[in-house]
Amino acid sequence: MGQQRGARTRERILEATVTCLVEHGFASTTMQRVQNEAGVSRGALVHHFTSMDELLVGAVHHVAKRQLDTLIRDTPLLDCGTQGREQRVWLLHSVMSGPVFLAGLELWLAARTNPTLRAALVPVERELGHEINAALTGEDATGNLTRFELDEFLVTLRGLAITSVLREDPRVERHVIEDWIATRR
Template identity: 35%
Template sequence: MHEVPDTPEPGKKRATRQRLLDAAVASLIELGVARTTTLEVQRRSGASRGALLHHFPTHAALLSATIEELVRRNDEAVRQAESEMTEFPNVVERAIRILSAMSLQPAFLAELELWGAARTDEDLQAAIRSAERDARAERERVVNSLLAGVSANPNYEVVKALSVEFLRGMALSSILVSNPDHAEKLIAQWIWATNTLLATPATD
């Protein structure tokens, strides 16, 4: 195995870090949080133990660093769904269907799994909370872009917040129950509920 020098060149250092992140994300998606150990990531990446510890001194630091890459992949899933879902003229329906498609992608489910694992791991919880603060702006940008056509509505912020929570819940349910017909029914009901909220005068 090729050993990474103690003082690698900047470009090589970035490449090694990205290789480690790619390995960690692949492991998270394929094996889950419990089996994404530092040894597994080191094996997949081909990096030395010293290189791994240089970039990610702890297991929690390694896992939290994957969030940026997971968010990037989720953004790619949104763009892919946007290019495919051109038959829905209603802004809300199109946005919810695009976000629903994204929420069932492995990268989104892996991010939710990290949240679940953090419940009983204080170090991981602290690391993920910090990483999620940085990722929130990107997530907000994506949702705001999809719902831009109704952003002036007084109930917009409520609709946006509830939609995000709905999609997370639906994604978690899909892990144990794979029922496309039921999922489609829920999505259709949420589209109806969202359009109803947007057509209703705002309340204090």
């Protein structure tokens, strides 16, 4: 059972990192804040992540894992046909929104000017993209999206996320998504 102890505090730390990213933003996510939020000592934090960059890389993987989890959890529920098509769109929206995605967004933008973070985020995001692609696109099952539709809709979802950062307006969000569905039927 003791095998789990280290893994559990590691999880606590990563979860605390996500919380800090969401509540304080990337610039104010410090080791001090993370260890306070996680309720661990400096020694524990440093034992699992020897540097700040390493912690952030860990957060990248953690966020991707969380997103992938919700994806594979809800994928089996999808129908076929037009109805399933809408379900896919809203499933994507659920994966690409909420606190976890917000933390990912902070990391995403920070990765632009942080080489280490970028080197970690690019392949992770690529793989997540592949998973999404495998789950929601294809020509066999009716209701699936095309590859381009997927990429395009991901762009829209990112735009919605960054937009709603300053203006919290669920109606516009809903409207844009419904219009996206309507225009490519």
